[in-house]
Amino acid sequence: MSLYSxxxxxxxxxxxxxxxxxxxxxxxxxxxxxxxxxxxxLSNFDPPMIGCACPRELSFMAKAELFKIPLLKQLITRLNAIPVKRGHSDRQAFKMTMKLLEEGKTMTIFPEGTRNKTDQLKKGLSGAGFFALRTNAHVVPCAIIGSYKLFKPIKVVFGEPIDFSELKSRKAKPAEATEIIMTHIQALIDQHKS
Structure with a gap:
């Protein structure tokens, strides 16, 4: 049995x-x-929260700095984390993500690139759109709604997969695909926040 299971x-x-x-x-x-x-x-709790909520085993990107901490590196590597260097294009992280998606795995990413505790999303980074357009993966929007305060309810909402066939056929830019992803996540937040 894996550590994840x-x-x-x-x-x-x-x-x-x-x-x-x-x-x-x-x-x-x-x-x-x-x-x-x-x-x-919203929080550092997001990856394990989505991992608990999702019926499939997840992989996720984690900032490269976390992999410099010996025990933490071993733990998050066994929990399917891959390192990503923030602030610039990380080819190795892109290649690993493409490979995982092509192998039929589930990859979690946070298109905003950083934590944001408000109900209004920031502009998403184009990496999400790149993967949406360059792979055959299903693109599923997800919204975490709540504040991680003890005994206060949190919702994890999975939306329907987004159809990118039209954007792929006209070779749209990744930024446009990311914008569509962000619109779907925002719609989930607006629909389910109480």
């Missing part, structure tokens, strides 16, 4: 106890094929 029910139980999280739309995550899961980013 072993740890998921434990972390899920803790999150249900302390954050009372609720999952909406998990049926929107395809059971097969590569999935690019694009979410807003």
């Amino acid at each position: 072993f740890g998921k029910p434990i972390v899920s139980g803790l999150f249900k106890l302390f954050f009372r999280y609720k999952v909406i739309g998990e049926e929107n995550v395809p059971k097969d094929g590569g999935v690019l899961l694009c979410s807003n980013h």
Whole structure:
């Protein structure tokens, strides 16, 4: 049994106890094929929270600095994290993400590139659009709604996969695809916030 499979029910139980999280739309995550899961980013708790909510095992990008901490590096590597250098294009991270998506894995990314605790999303980085247009992965928008305050409910909402066939056929730019992704995430936030 992998560390991910072993740890998921434990972390899920803790999150249900302390954050009372609720999952909406998990049926929107395809059971097969590569999935690019694009979410807003409120907190460092987001990757494990989405991991608990999602029916599939996730990989995710983590800032390269975390991989310089010996024990943490071993832990997050075993939990499917790949390092990404922030602030400029990281070819190695791009190649690894493309490979995972082509292998039919589920990759979680936060298109804003940094944490944002407001209900209004910042402009997304074009990497999300690049993967949406250059792979055959299903692109699933995700919204985390709440504040990670003890015993205050949090929602994790998965939207329906976004159809990029029209953008692919006219060879749209990644920035345009990212904008569409961000619009879908924002719509989930607006629809489900209480």
